[in-house]
Amino acid sequence: MAKLLALTVLGLLLAFLGERFLTLRHQMNIFRQVDPVEPQSCYLIQGLENGSEDIDILPSGLAFLSTGLKYPGMPNLAPDKPGEIFLMDLNEDKPKALALSIRNRFDVQSFNPHGISAFIDKDNTVYLYVVNHPHKKSTVEIFQFEGDSLIHLKTITHELLSSPGEVKEVASGLGFANGITISPDKKYIYVAAVTSHNIHVMRRHDNWNLTQEKVLHLGTLVDNLSVDPATGDVWAGCHPNGMKLLLYDPADPPGSEVLRIQNILSQKPTVTVVYANNGSILQGSTVAAVYNQKMLVGTVFHRTLYCDL
Template sequence: MAKLILLTLVGLGLAFFRDHRSSYQRRFNVFREVEPVDLPNCHLIKGIEAGSEDLEILPNGLAFISSGLKYPGIKSFEPDKPGKILLMDLNEKDPEVVELEMTGSKLDLSLFNPHGISTFTDEGNAVYLLVVNHPNYKTTVELFKFQEEEKSLLHLKTITHTLLSSVNDIVAVGPEHFYATNDHYFTDPYVRSWELYLGLAWSYVVYYSPDEVKVVAAGFDLANGINISPDGKYVYIAEFLAHKIHVYEKHANWTLTPLKSLEFNTLVDNISVDPVTGDLWVGCHPNGKKLFFYDEENPPPSEVLRIQDILTEEPKVTQVYAENGTVLQGSTVAAVYKGKMLVGTVFHKALYCEL
């Protein structure tokens, strides 16, 4: 009897290991190799050497870029340097990046570790920048006001909350109002391992305002990028390890109702929305294993998808760019402005293209 029980337990253990390994391989897309899709008019952006994890382009062509993210377990080319926010004017013939000075606060810039970013422009055309920050691998959201003439950011406020314990990305719906994906990645190494390797779908999305903070969507296998439609009616959420983008309807009380999901053969990261067409531009990781287990001889590839007519029954998905890592490693985000495209990465460089 004891031998039978032992054999049963061993069998169950082997079955679990086999199923888990299969799940891990599927979720991280470990066997996918990239077929290159080249764009002829692209070059790497001078001055970005340690990541451009998120970026946002204003309607006037000014682009904010978060750089220097230190992500637990992920490669960093500048592990001892603080992160920074860069600015790029896409109206220039040969645009270059400049680092924005941060003023007016007690923010410890030596610990600045920027992740997802989002902007909000008020009725007076004042531009606010919200930045997910991970000082000492904790999570805060930093609120800045953009000073265009001075090329600087005036720090206004540090936002913390128990429901914002490990924020990945953010989309502003007001100067101090936003939706954020909370992925548990920065909370604890053991928790991180459970989420990554056991596939615990416990990421969630939070609505934050000074008056109310609440979970508005849950059950994601590492919720990542988030953005909103130009008319403000729909919220888009990237489910990183499930290879999905979800469409939610936004209501007047800030709650969200699921409408549809799209599935891809890639790990979807940040989502940018073209304010003119409403198209989604998504930075993706074709092979997640190469991202999390860095090998300079076999670096993580990059991929950019464009999704048109996402609310229709048959959205059009186009692979705009794909590369095996020899040029650009670990793409996270892509955004467009008047026929120009920027592509950012977790820890590597950034790409400027004329489409």
């Protein structure tokens, strides 16, 4: 009887572990490989060797890039170097990256920038909102852009990362919601659910409540999203094999993948792989942003790619 009970327990345990493995295999795309896809003119940006986790491009063609992210469980090739915000002018023939200085009593040594979003007010003043992880905490830093520097204005520290005012949940049931962006007409919100391999399309109401319109399954770990304001196309930086990112092996590095989604609100959106690499050139892509047929592809910890489309 005891032997039968032990075998039963062992069987249940194996079944549980098998189910967990299948779930993990699906979520992380453990065995997926990518076929190389590369535009004709691409090169790595000098000076950006420590990641560029997020990128936001202004209508003028100025691009802001957050670099140097130190995140639990992720590789970091320069652990003692503080994070920075870089600027690129995509109107230049061969745009270069310029590190922006930060003014106004900001602790640059603990700067650990993650996601970024730019905002332009009615006076054309540019503000940058940066998710920061100083000392393994989470804050939102607000900067004003001025010339070749950022002026620190405010640090928002709250368990819900909100400034004073209403805080409410507007969507739930997402698989590790990460990249969030908005359509050019401000009517729709696009949310990347990383481990579900989906983009959720949600209608935005005047009170900022969201209702889900559709879910687009992409078969890859979708990270940050950006929208081309000229076309409305959604661009996604993706991880074809998430396990390679978590268990980093320089001999078998994580790959990169960029998707372009056209007509995302239609019944049959067009999904195109614009860039794909097995890690030999670019490792751990997180974001792709475009301006005037020029594309920047950022990564968690690796390099930054520039391509003419």
